[in-house]
Amino acid sequence: MGIRRKSLRTLALVLLTCLLAVPVYGAFRAGFAVRDVTPEAMLPVSGGVGPSHPAIRKIGQLTVRALVLENDGTRVAICSADFLGFPGVLCDKVRTQVPSIPAENILIGATHTHSAPDCYGFPDETGKTAADLKYLDGVCAKLADAINEAVAGLQPARVKIATGKARGRIAYNYYAEQLYDPRCHVIQILDAAGTPKATLVNYASHPEVIGSDQGIMSPDFVGPLYDRIAEQGAGQGIFLNSAQGGMVTADCRGPDGKDLRTWDECIRIGNLLADEALRIMADAPIQENPVVFCGSTTVNFPVDNEMLRTVVNLSPLGFELSPDGCVATQVNVVNLGNTQMLTIPGEALPNIGFYLKRKMHGEHNLLFGLTNDAFGYMLAKVDWNSFERYNYITRTCLGEMTGEIFMEKALEFVEQCPRPAAAK
Numbered sequence: 001m002g003i004r005r006k007s008l009r010t011l012a013l014v015l016l017t018c019l020l021a022v023p024v025y026g027a028f029r030a031g032f033a034v035r036d037v038t039p040e041a042m043l044p045v046s047g048g049v050g051p052s053h054p055a056i057r058k059i060g061q062l063t064v065r066a067l068v069l070e071n072d073g074t075r076v077a078i079c080s081a082d083f084l085g086f087p088g089v090l091c092d093k094v095r096t097q098v099p100s101i102p103a104e105n106i107l108i109g110a111t112h113t114h115s116a117p118d119c120y121g122f123p124d125e126t127g128k129t130a131a132d133l134k135y136l137d138g139v140c141a142k143l144a145d146a147i148n149e150a151v152a153g154l155q156p157a158r159v160k161i162a163t164g165k166a167r168g169r170i171a172y173n174y175y176a177e178q179l180y181d182p183r184c185h186v187i188q189i190l191d192a193a194g195t196p197k198a199t200l201v202n203y204a205s206h207p208e209v210i211g212s213d214q215g216i217m218s219p220d221f222v223g224p225l226y227d228r229i230a231e232q233g234a235g236q237g238i239f240l241n242s243a244q245g246g247m248v249t250a251d252c253r254g255p256d257g258k259d260l261r262t263w264d265e266c267i268r269i270g271n272l273l274a275d276e277a278l279r280i281m282a283d284a285p286i287q288e289n290p291v292v293f294c295g296s297t298t299v300n301f302p303v304d305n306e307m308l309r310t311v312v313n314l315s316p317l318g319f320e321l322s323p324d325g326c327v328a329t330q331v332n333v334v335n336l337g338n339t340q341m342l343t344i345p346g347e348a349l350p351n352i353g354f355y356l357k358r359k360m361h362g363e364h365n366l367l368f369g370l371t372n373d374a375f376g377y378m379l380a381k382v383d384w385n386s387f388e389r390y391n392y393i394t395r396t397c398l399g400e401m402t403g404e405i406f407m408e409k410a411l412e413f414v415e416q417c418p419r420p421a422a423a424k
Contacts, residue, residue, distance in 0.1 A: 047212030060223035085374025097144030109371035121315030164280035204242035224270025243353025290337030304399030345373035
């Protein structure tokens with residue numbers, strides 16, 4: 001008799017899991033989950049192409065976060081991970097562990113913190129890498145678990161979406177101070193009673209206040225951003241970077257012009273960005289039943305850069321190049337109510353970001369940088385190798401035509417997708 005009861009309970013759990021995996025038609029729902037992925041052992045941290053740097057202490061938690069949206073049979077996961085980049089090979093590992101969402105509807109972006117373990121497998125001068133494959137497998141499993149929990153927790157929801165200029169000393173362009181996008185885009189998920197459950201902040205800036213050379217493992221200003229959002233009663237935070245290439249960075253300059261590379265400065269910037277995002281969001285109208293659309297396409301980029309080709313070939317992650325030397329990546333367009341989102345598999349320069357937003361079709365147009373892949377900088381062909389200031393970003397770009405290829409293919413796909421609709 002006990003065995004029979006146990007079998008019935010097991011069958012009930014299986015049936016419940018199957019029901020959760022089936023999207024509900026005609027009702028907007030949302031779910032959110034977060035996992036701590038701070039490694040127990042101290043791992044070296046990566047701030048870019050080249051050897052990782054030893055870390056001797058931790059400040060704050062590294063996390064992975066998943067926001068799942070659903071309406072009328074369409075389900076999409078928007079995820080964020082506290083790393084320099086989260087390559088497509090890792091994204092695919094996550095996707096295989098999430099049976100309830102189509103793989104192409106799972107978007108994974110990196111916050112781009114410069115003080116977290118290497119997710120690329122960058123080789124040092126001897127060809128060895130500090131990437132810990134067991135740890136990365138664990139990160140993928142935890143992110144998949146967060147997505148699955150968010151699906152299981154899907155609840156009727158409403159949404160507020162707003163765009164505005166973030167005020168105060170948050171970011172600037174290190175190469176040309178005013179050449180950056182000050183707009184902050186905010187998506188806030190509310191439950192049926194109107195209580196905020198999650199707040200997505202989309203803003204362009206390098207989280208590199210701490211950097212990789214101080215021996216500190218940290219989410220940088222993104223950690224305090226999340227803390228402040230929660231403290232202000234706005235639910236859980238999730239940060240998606242934007243077109244922050246060349247070099248839109250955190251404005252941590254002190255009175256003497258030198259950078260204040262401290263945790264206190266991370267707190268100041270994270271708190272200020274959170275406060276500005278919530279100010280921008282304050283008077284946004286509620287969208288009761290926003291239409292959800294998610295489309296995906298594949299874009300191929302030639303790997304003309306010999307240094308990056310070496311990284312691809314030596315990395316233990318299993319990157320693949322086509323016979324003609326190209327790398328393929330997933331690009332998504334997501335519509336949510338009156339808003340359109342486009343993923344960028346790298347660090348697009350601000351001029352590319354402005355151009356893409358101008359050509360998109362939402363009342364609010366969001367760019368999710370370093371999402372589904374992170375292939376270095378994306379420059380327009382007229383900028384590539386044109387200025388001495390651009391020497392570094394040229395060296396870490398796949399090739400002269402990378403930005404051109406992305407703009408052309410991405411906007412072709414935008415035109416093929418349905419236009420955002422007003423909330424129902």
